[in-house]
Amino acid sequence: GDSxxxxxxxxxLSEEAFxxxxxxxxxxxxxSLFWYVQYPGEGLQLLLKAxxxxxxGSNKGFEATYRKxxxxxxxxxxxxxxxxxxxxxxxxxxxxxxxxxxxxxxTKLQVIP
Amino acid sequence: NAGVTQxxxxxxxxxxxxxxxxxxxxxxxxxxxxxxxxxxxxxRLIHYSVGEGTTAKGEVPDGYNVSRLKKQNFLLGLESAAxxxxxxxxxxxxxxxxxxxxxxxxxxxxxVL
Numbered sequence: 001g002d003s004x005x006x007x008x009x010x011x012x013l014s015e016e017a018f019x020x021x022x023x024x025x026x027x028x029x030x031x032s033l034f035w036y037v038q039y040p041g042e043g044l045q046l047l048l049k050a051x052x053x054x055x056x057g058s059n060k061g062f063e064a065t066y067r068k069x070x071x072x073x074x075x076x077x078x079x080x081x082x083x084x085x086x087x088x089x090x091x092x093x094x095x096x097x098x099x100x101x102x103x104x105x106x107t108k109l110q111v112i113p
Numbered sequence: 114n115a116g117v118t119q120x121x122x123x124x125x126x127x128x129x130x131x132x133x134x135x136x137x138x139x140x141x142x143x144x145x146x147x148x149x150x151x152x153x154x155x156x157r158l159i160h161y162s163v164g165e166g167t168t169a170k171g172e173v174p175d176g177y178n179v180s181r182l183k184k185q186n187f188l189l190g191l192e193s194a195a196x197x198x199x200x201x202x203x204x205x206x207x208x209x210x211x212x213x214x215x216x217x218x219x220x221x222x223x224x225v226l
Binding site for chain 1: 117153154155156158171203205213214215216217218219220
């Protein structure tokens with residue numbers, strides 16, 4: 001079956017540091033890949049997505065590239081802010097009809113001033 | 114436009130009690146979902162609905178029932194609560210299914226004593 005692997009963390013960074021959160025996946029087909037973010041006390045919200053190999057999703061300074069050859073979708077940001085402190089979930093699903101979304105366990109990011 | 118709302122925000126139950134969690138969305142989405150979030154386990158799908166009047170089981174349906182009598186509402190019921198059902202419950206909706214972004218509510222924190 002499908003699976004998404006990411007470290008649970010917490011990842012602690014100083015403000016303005018470079019961020020990488022690794023996400024690798026195992027898929028039976030050709031999924032769409034997502035990063036969702038969960039701020040404290042809130043539900044998940046979409047951060048970015050990519051629907052096919054070599055696509056780059058970007059939003060709010062975050063980027064991730066769909067790498068089919070390494071089955072990865074790593075999240076990066078050049079300079080993190082305290083307001084980026086949140087839990088980040090990598091996920092995959094497929095197009096066409098109802099398709100289950102497979103989520104990773106979430107990586108907690110703490111940014112300190 | 115409120116998006117996805119959930120009531121209540123927090124509830125304490127005693128073992129054996131019953132309750133209903135309400136989810137409402139105002140985006141005219143066809144698909145709705147109930148997840149539970151537990152530490153170290155990410156999100157797990159309890160039940161989902163592909164349209165008004167339809168429901169289906171997800172990964173962890175035991176001990177829960179759902180109903181979707183109106184397109185905008187998706188109810189999650191616990192008939193006889195158990196401590197293992199202590200969790201944070203998230204409702205989500207999507208316009209279509211496969212490959213689509215899911216929109217999440219703010220969550221309901223449930224404690225079963």
